[in-house]
Amino acid sequence: MSLLQVKEVTHSYGSRTFLNWKGRPKKVLSDISLAIEEGTCLGMLGTSGAGKSTLGKVILGMERPQNGKILFQGHDIYTADKHTRQKIRRDIQAVFQDSYSSVNPRMTAERIIAEPLENYEKLTIAELKRTIVELLERVGLSEEDLKKYPHQFSGGQLQRINIARAISLKPKLIVLDESVSSLDMVNQTLILELLKELKEDFGLSYFFITHDIKAAYTISDTVGVLEKGELVEHFDSKEEFFTSEHPVVKEMRGSILAEHPRFRSIRTRVSQT
Template sequence: MSLLIADEITKTYSATGWFRKQTPEGKGVREISFTLEEGSCLGILGESGAGKSTLGRIVLGLLPPDSGTLTFRGIDLYRSGRSERKQWRRDIQVVFQDSYSAMNPRMTVQDIVAEPLRNYERKSSKEERSAVAELLELVGLGADDMTKRPKQMSGGQLQRVNIARAIALKPKLIVLDEPVSSMDMIIQKQILDHLKELKEKIGTAYLFISHDISAVQYFADRVAILDRGTLEVRESFDPFT
């Protein structure tokens, strides 16, 4: 059984404004279908306005589709009960592009990474500290970073903190929404290499949303092209075809 199945997902937006102009072409998604297996990575490649953010929000449960179904581990996400949705929120995590905006600047790194643990698990202070230290080590940081605040860290370090938080509950799926697009190529490779290692260690699957062809080619097992709201999944990808 596939981990995630999107079947004919469609989401359109109503026109707004004084003259109710037609929604610009490329907004929303139309009849999107794909499958994602456990422990694999599907890259969603598309330009700005292609519908990448809409698709990401649908998978995260933030934007119900107008039609179609999204099935996660055999359960229809948008027709599930409260207990299923709670488990879904635990099993699907996200890493956003803007690492700084994704965290509270007043919180310490320990508080940021421990936030999902506090929401879903009961750990003593000692257990929490040990768990956070282990998570930071997994993403290439150290226990001495726990007392730092976001402004004391570089963009690459902050993104690793975001990744540590995302993997804290050992999710089945992480949505990577342009996670390295604002970084230089050296830092990009370091982050992607850490994500690859995590995939091997904990078996997490990724939905890697990006406009960066080279990053998607390097990281994803399969590639899907999103263009003006429609999706084409390719088992092999040549950027020049």
């Protein structure tokens, strides 16, 4: 049995006027089916507005779809009993794009990481602090960072704190919603390497939402392509993606910039032929 199964999920939003909702609902997900196995990463590629983040929210239990099911270890996350839903909330965590808006600016790094532990674990004060220090060190920070506030960290450092918080409860699945896209190239590379290490060390599974092909293939075992709310392709290898004749995939490949700026005009001319 797969860790997570998305079965024929369809979701829509209503159109809004100044005062109220009216008009035909806008379909943002259409008959989506996919699965994530334990210890694997499914990358989900798509342009802005493709429905990637909405799919992430549906998987996280934040937006109930109009049709279809989300099964986590065989349990429907929207209809399971209270005890099961509580366990699922513990086992599915998230790291979002904006590291600053994901935290309370008035809380120290220690308090940010402590919050889920205090909600789910019964630890002494000494055990709690020791666990938090271990988590900080595991993501490349130190005990000296405990009392710092979000504004005292760089974007990459704060994202490490968000990752530490996400892994604190030893979840089975983490939804990564554009979690490196707001970082510079150096920090993107470092965070992606950290995520790969954590995946191996803790046996984590990821649902990695991104528009960046290179980032997707850095940590993903398989990759799906979402376009206008539809899952148009699914690839088990990088080679399959780069040889696909699907027009959406070909357009994505054509938009990849060369590594060095001097070659980018060449890449553009080649992609247009």
